[in-house]
Amino acid sequence: MCNVYESDARTLDQKSDEELCSMAASGKREAEEILVTRYNRLVRTCARPFFLAGGDSEDLTQEGMVGLIKAVREYNVEKEASFRTFAEICIRSRLYSVLRAAARDKQQPLNQSVSLDTPYFDSNSYTSGTNNLAQRNPEDFLIDREHTAALLSGVRKQLSEFEAKILGYYLDGLSCREIAKAVKKPQKSVDNAVQRIRRKVAQQLLSGDLSKS
Secondary structure, three states, X not given: OXXXXXXXXXXXXXXXXXXXXXXHHOOOHHHHHHHHHXXXXXXXXXXXXXXXXXXXXXXXXXXXXXXXHHHHHHOXXXXXXXXXXXXXXXXXXXXXXXXXXXXXXXXXXXXXXXXXXXXXXXXXXXXXXXXXHXXXXXXXXXXXXXXXXXXXXXXXXXXXHHHHHHHHHHHOOOOHHHHHHHHOOOHHHHHHHHHXXXXXXXXXXXXXXXXXX
């Protein structure tokens, strides 16, 4: 039985996202689990800018996973968008929604976080620019990523060569353990670098100018 299950899992793992979504919609839990595993790194990638700007890493990751599961269960194969695009929209939508709620409640640790994708770091953007997030085009997210890169360029100027390298890996969604292996440094060194980056991002946010050299 175990060999049959492992063989079935390998077969599922070779299927496309869209095929797995159809199988998940028909009640095949293994298909949903494979998609969640496949896009775990995307969740981290979407959540990392919020974390660097003051959010709680574990909370953000959990909320991002909620968005991912929503995407798996609601994806319509007949739509033009790929599953990855739809998943990113759902993940980001969930994160923005949680941040808006936290900002209203003033009780959750997330209420101090600011998205590095938010234009001009305007807290009002949580409600003025994201209510229709699910209807945004893929091009909008490309612009968001380009905007984020431009904003982070100011932060990078404040980083050491090692910190800049860590930031690149971190925003790509790698775990600290994976980064440590990539840069051949102790995980503690990577953890410390991430915390230094967070402090520098916070300083830039408070200064209100991320483009300043």
